Amino acid sequence: MSLEKTQSLEKAIIQIAQNARRAARTMAAVSSNQKNQALIAIAKRIQKNAPAIQAQNAKDIDRARTNGLSPAMIDRLTISDAVITSMAEGLLFVAGLTDPVGTLSDASIRPNGLEIAKMRIPLGVIGIIYESRPNVTVDAAGLCLKAGNAVILRGGSEAIHSNMALASVIEQGIKETGLPTAAVQVVPVPDRAAVDILLKQEESIDLIIPRGGEGLIRHVVANSTIPVLKHYKGVCHAYVDEDADLDMAVNISVNAKAQRPGVCNALETLLVHASIAERFLPLAYTAMTAAGVTLRGCERACALLPQIECATPEDWDAEYLDLILAVKVVTNMEDAMGHIAAHGSNHTEAIITADYSRSRRFVREVDASLVIVNASTRFNDGGELGLGAEMGISTSKLHAYGPMGIKELTTTKFVAWGEGQIRS
Amino acid sequence: MSLEKTQSLEKAIIQIAQNARRAARTMAAVSSNQKNQALIAIAKRIQKNAPAIQAQNAKDIDRARTNGLSPAMIDRLTISDAVITSMAEGLLFVAGLTDPVGTLSDASIRPNGLEIAKMRIPLGVIGIIYESRPNVTVDAAGLCLKAGNAVILRGGSEAIHSNMALASVIEQGIKETGLPTAAVQVVPVPDRAAVDILLKQEESIDLIIPRGGEGLIRHVVANSTIPVLKHYKGVCHAYVDEDADLDMAVNISVNAKAQRPGVCNALETLLVHASIAERFLPLAYTAMTAAGVTLRGCERACALLPQIECATPEDWDAEYLDLILAVKVVTNMEDAMGHIAAHGSNHTEAIITADYSRSRRFVREVDASLVIVNASTRFNDGGELGLGAEMGISTSKLHAYGPMGIKELTTTKFVAWGEGQIRS
Numbered sequence: 001m002s003l004e005k006t007q008s009l010e011k012a013i014i015q016i017a018q019n020a021r022r023a024a025r026t027m028a029a030v031s032s033n034q035k036n037q038a039l040i041a042i043a044k045r046i047q048k049n050a051p052a053i054q055a056q057n058a059k060d061i062d063r064a065r066t067n068g069l070s071p072a073m074i075d076r077l078t079i080s081d082a083v084i085t086s087m088a089e090g091l092l093f094v095a096g097l098t099d100p101v102g103t104l105s106d107a108s109i110r111p112n113g114l115e116i117a118k119m120r121i122p123l124g125v126i127g128i129i130y131e132s133r134p135n136v137t138v139d140a141a142g143l144c145l146k147a148g149n150a151v152i153l154r155g156g157s158e159a160i161h162s163n164m165a166l167a168s169v170i171e172q173g174i175k176e177t178g179l180p181t182a183a184v185q186v187v188p189v190p191d192r193a194a195v196d197i198l199l200k201q202e203e204s205i206d207l208i209i210p211r212g213g214e215g216l217i218r219h220v221v222a223n224s225t226i227p228v229l230k231h232y233k234g235v236c237h238a239y240v241d242e243d244a245d246l247d248m249a250v251n252i253s254v255n256a257k258a259q260r261p262g263v264c265n266a267l268e269t270l271l272v273h274a275s276i277a278e279r280f281l282p283l284a285y286t287a288m289t290a291a292g293v294t295l296r297g298c299e300r301a302c303a304l305l306p307q308i309e310c311a312t313p314e315d316w317d318a319e320y321l322d323l324i325l326a327v328k329v330v331t332n333m334e335d336a337m338g339h340i341a342a343h344g345s346n347h348t349e350a351i352i353t354a355d356y357s358r359s360r361r362f363v364r365e366v367d368a369s370l371v372i373v374n375a376s377t378r379f380n381d382g383g384e385l386g387l388g389a390e391m392g393i394s395t396s397k398l399h400a401y402g403p404m405g406i407k408e409l410t411t412t413k414f415v416a417w418g419e420g421q422i423r424s
Numbered sequence: 425m426s427l428e429k430t431q432s433l434e435k436a437i438i439q440i441a442q443n444a445r446r447a448a449r450t451m452a453a454v455s456s457n458q459k460n461q462a463l464i465a466i467a468k469r470i471q472k473n474a475p476a477i478q479a480q481n482a483k484d485i486d487r488a489r490t491n492g493l494s495p496a497m498i499d500r501l502t503i504s505d506a507v508i509t510s511m512a513e514g515l516l517f518v519a520g521l522t523d524p525v526g527t528l529s530d531a532s533i534r535p536n537g538l539e540i541a542k543m544r545i546p547l548g549v550i551g552i553i554y555e556s557r558p559n560v561t562v563d564a565a566g567l568c569l570k571a572g573n574a575v576i577l578r579g580g581s582e583a584i585h586s587n588m589a590l591a592s593v594i595e596q597g598i599k600e601t602g603l604p605t606a607a608v609q610v611v612p613v614p615d616r617a618a619v620d621i622l623l624k625q626e627e628s629i630d631l632i633i634p635r636g637g638e639g640l641i642r643h644v645v646a647n648s649t650i651p652v653l654k655h656y657k658g659v660c661h662a663y664v665d666e667d668a669d670l671d672m673a674v675n676i677s678v679n680a681k682a683q684r685p686g687v688c689n690a691l692e693t694l695l696v697h698a699s700i701a702e703r704f705l706p707l708a709y710t711a712m713t714a715a716g717v718t719l720r721g722c723e724r725a726c727a728l729l730p731q732i733e734c735a736t737p738e739d740w741d742a743e744y745l746d747l748i749l750a751v752k753v754v755t756n757m758e759d760a761m762g763h764i765a766a767h768g769s770n771h772t773e774a775i776i777t778a779d780y781s782r783s784r785r786f787v788r789e790v791d792a793s794l795v796i797v798n799a800s801t802r803f804n805d806g807g808e809l810g811l812g813a814e815m816g817i818s819t820s821k822l823h824a825y826g827p828m829g830i831k832e833l834t835t836t837k838f839v840a841w842g843e844g845q846i847r848s
Binding site for chain 1: 449540545630631645646649651653669679680683783787788789792795796799800803804808810827835838839841843844846848
């Protein structure tokens with residue numbers, strides 16, 4: 001890119017960030033009613049303007065076909081009638097959630113009479129960098145608005161027409177309810193350079209959330225001077241303890257692996273206590289095979305199931321996102337926890353056991369955003385854990401560890417009320 | 425630095441980070457009793473080994489004198505008997521605080537019977553990069569240990585002998601109680617390059633806390649791939665509303681400015697409602713002058729107080745840390761809040777008023793880690809707000825906004841208990 005073009009791009013991005021910062025100040029003081037009305041107005045306009053949105057979407061699909069994108073990618077890009085409905089319904093659902101902004105907690109009175117509390121407030125300006133699915137434009141805008149934030153959305157260049165069409169509808173809905181239109185801005189530039197400039201606006205942006213492949217996320221982390229909430233991948237384990245109910249263990253493992261293999265909370269590696277491996281593995285093999293799952297075993301697993309493939313060292317770190325499962329026989333729970341500490345991705349870890357002490361120890365000592373006993377890893381999801389809608393699952397430990405709901409898009413400040421107190 | 429030396433430095437820092445990661449796994453499962461015993465053991469050894477620590481400290485002081493450091497810097501570097509006592513007492517105080525690790529919150533039962541809660545856990549590995557005061561080595565180690573973390577400390581090169589002496593005493597105390605010695609490590613290399621390598625170890629380190637001047641902090645933010653909790657500076661305001669009790673306003677302003685001018689929660693700019701400026705400013709001038717404070721006024725303030733200096737545009741962004749106060753007459757509270765939004769540093773903002781609605785609006789709308797009504801800005805402090813000991817005040821909004829106590833050195837994971845639940 002020419003120097004001149006780079007400078008004008010930088011100017012444009014800085015302008016977007018500063019507009020967002022100003023809008024955030026207004027948004028922080030807006031009532032829940034007004035925010036909800038905006039969400040409802042946007043939902044209505046999405047349904048009303050569906051043909052116009054889909055016409056722009058068709059341009060992106062045409063180009064994707066010309067560029068030879070995979071059918072799966074084109075499917076993710078397509079704004080079908082069902083996607084229109086789901087975006088609109090999603091906004092109405094978020095409008096119905098309780099607004100966390102302004103609530104007080106941790107109240108106390110100090111010995112000098114000063115009354116202290118924490119007040120929940122919006123984070124401010126959130127930047128979202130994502131790939132492919134244009135519905136993220138609407139879902140993310142809805143959650144950020146409800147939490148009182150301004151949001152800057154930067155979707156993939158492959159969805160630029162769809163995103164701009166959605167942005168225009170969102171803008172109309174916001175304007176209609178009197179909120180500042182800069183509360184939701186879509187970066188209208190498909191250049192990658194725009195992302196790198198955005199990632200340096202730490203004076204105007206409070207948080208960056210990248211959503212997409214590991215490459216995108218690593219690029220964001222390496223280049224951002226703004227705090228980032230992210231997860232790279234989900235290498236989730238289930239440990240079948242010696243005291244496990246084997247039918248339950250088979251049932252949970254198959255559900256965790258095969259119910260929806262392409263998602264981050266799907267099971268990737270099954271760890272089996274040595275003393276039950278001989279009884280458990282044939283049961284697991286039969287059920288997994290029936291579900292279309294191919295196993296890759298450690299040496300001990302392969303000795304018990306000679307019909308399966310042998311795992312290579314890479315298998316223990318693989319996020320297959322596919323109907324493949326690595327299986328390892330472990331000596332005991334310490335061995336299993338050691339394997340999880342070495343190969344896990346702090347996402348979701350399960351134990352299947354009937355033993356009281358070991359269930360407690362596994363929950364305490366395993367470091368993951370969800371540690372679950374006797375249930376499927378697939379429950380690590382905002383809806384399933386009761387958060388309502390979510391903005392992805394964080395495996396960063398700071399601020400939010402696990403699914404990020406509306407509350408995770410806010411923070412707290414201290415407030416204090418006095419009657420003239422001074423410090424001595 | 426030669427390539428060879430750089431590579432061996434990198435190897436050494438990576439080793440420190442990996443040792444910390446391993447130690448963190450052990451620390452997460454350690455009982456409160458054991459952590460408290462370690463803190464007590466370290467406190468005892470600091471008092472017992474005071475002469476040896478002070479002998480090493482003398483080397484740093486000698487070099488500082490040779491290098492012509494200012495008396496204030498040398499004072500901050502000195503481990504006097506009083507500093508020995510305060511470090512030991514600080515550790516005993518932290519030992520007495522309630523351990524947040526392992527506590528459950530936000531418990532609920534999902535419709536499918538799954539029991540959900542959030543469990544408080546240590547953050548993991550914390551890196552602290554600081555300047556000058558060697559007592560930070562002990563204070564930070566104590567807080568991090570109590571919260572169940574492993575910590576990597578990188579003090580300034582000017583305090584390297586003092587820090588290594590303290591590190592050795594801490595190591596003995598930790599070893600004595602059976603905790604992993606890598607739970608507290610001091611980077612033994614004075615090179616600045618060590619910091620830059622440390623800031624890239626995001627696989628092993630969960631959080632970086634820089635403590636020092638703005639230059640150090642900006643360098644850390646620009647170069648870290650690890651989340652950073654920081655504050656650059658404290659440009660704190662007090663707004664004297666038209667309905668303020670003027671005696672209270674004078675009293676609070678003088679306390680906020682002059683009680684300890686060199687700290688981040690000291691007042692830097694006084695904003696005065698135009699309708700009371702004529703009555704208030706002469707009172708404020710007399711009291712401030714008596715307290716040794718020099719005023720720098722806006723045009724309207726200078727018209728009312730012709731004896732004071734006129735402010736330049738730089739004054740509105742200045743963190744004086746000195747007995748100087750900028751004074752601005754504002755048209756109303758909106759004007760004051762606009763000034764704070766433009767020039768404040770999200771640290772501490774005060775209003776002095778007797779008006780109910782404006783007190784509420786100021787608290788809701790001003791964005792700062794502490795917003796305080798009718799009391800001194802000097803109350804933004806972990807001890808004063810009831811957090812016990814603190815690790816500095818964060819003006820980053822993520823994770824911790826305000827003083828960081830033990831709880832802010834932890835996070836929460838989701839835990840769930842089932843009886844075989846699977847997802848449909």
